[in-house]
Amino acid sequence: MAKAASKSKKSGKKTAAKKSAAAKKTAPRKAPAKTSTAGGKKSLVSKIFNQGQDSEESMLMEFFSDELKDIYWAEKHLTKTLPKMQKAATSDELKQAFADHLETTQTHVERLEEIFELLGKKAQAKKCDAMAGITEEGAGIIEETEKGTATRDVGLILSGQKVEHYEIATYGGLAQLAKTLGLEDVASLLEETLAEEKEADELLTQIAENNINIRASEEDEDEEGEEEEEEDSDEEEGDEEEEEA
Numbered sequence: 001m002a003k004a005a006s007k008s009k010k011s012g013k014k015t016a017a018k019k020s021a022a023a024k025k026t027a028p029r030k031a032p033a034k035t036s037t038a039g040g041k042k043s044l045v046s047k048i049f050n051q052g053q054d055s056e057e058s059m060l061m062e063f064f065s066d067e068l069k070d071i072y073w074a075e076k077h078l079t080k081t082l083p084k085m086q087k088a089a090t091s092d093e094l095k096q097a098f099a100d101h102l103e104t105t106q107t108h109v110e111r112l113e114e115i116f117e118l119l120g121k122k123a124q125a126k127k128c129d130a131m132a133g134i135t136e137e138g139a140g141i142i143e144e145t146e147k148g149t150a151t152r153d154v155g156l157i158l159s160g161q162k163v164e165h166y167e168i169a170t171y172g173g174l175a176q177l178a179k180t181l182g183l184e185d186v187a188s189l190l191e192e193t194l195a196e197e198k199e200a201d202e203l204l205t206q207i208a209e210n211n212i213n214i215r216a217s218e219e220d221e222d223e224e225g226e227e228e229e230e231e232d233s234d235e236e237e238g239d240e241e242e243e244e245a
């Protein structure tokens with residue numbers, strides 16, 4: 001019906017154009033036709049809009065549930081990743097930060113389970129490729145950095161902050177969506193988690209700025225010193241060239 005209306009509108013326009021080209025003063029004939037088309041369109045538009053709204057709402061709800069499953073997987077995954085990060089960290093301060101955030105993350109898992117319950121849905125996890133990728137990169141950083149160094153901690157902090165920023169983006173967006181869907185209780189729970197993710201991110205920044213980055217930069221100086229001492233070795237220089245290539 002919408003197509004028919006649009007066709008009749010188009011043909012109406014064409015007819016009007018032809019007519020106005022032939023005789024400009026035939027305009028009054030078009031006026032009643034326009035009014036009737038507009039009246040018909042109003043009810044059609046209203047019907048289509050309402051139908052669209054209904055289906056959009058259910059589609060949005062479905063999308064929202066899917067995103068909850070995604071972050072639920074991510075949080076559960078993090079409860080396994082954070083102990084590894086804690087173990088890999090050099091400084092006690094960073095070890096403690098990861099240990100604390102593990103506890104907070106367990107709360108996030110429980111909070112999501114509460115949300116599923118509020119929605120009358122089973123708590124289901126759906127693999128979050130983004131979080132899988134970020135944590136895989138973090139594992140790579142652990143492999144690439146030396147145990148017991150501040151550089152290892154710099155890498156872990158960077159990796160941890162990528163995790164937090166992904167969570168901040170997700171919870172911020174989901175809280176907003178929950179409000180759009182009229183799920184105020186759900187939005188409040190998501191906002192609680194959002195605030196804790198922001199705190200975790202800020203703590204990591206503080207640890208980096210106050211301590212770790214400086215220590216890591218001193219490590220760089222030490223390493224440069226060692227390299228200078230070893231400059232006699234042609235083999236080492238050769239290796240470096242190979243790495244660059």
Ligand SMILES: [Fe+2]
Nearest residue numbers: 075105108167
């Ligand atoms: Fe979390």
Ligand SMILES: [Fe+2]
Nearest residue numbers: 164167197200
């Ligand atoms: Fe987090």
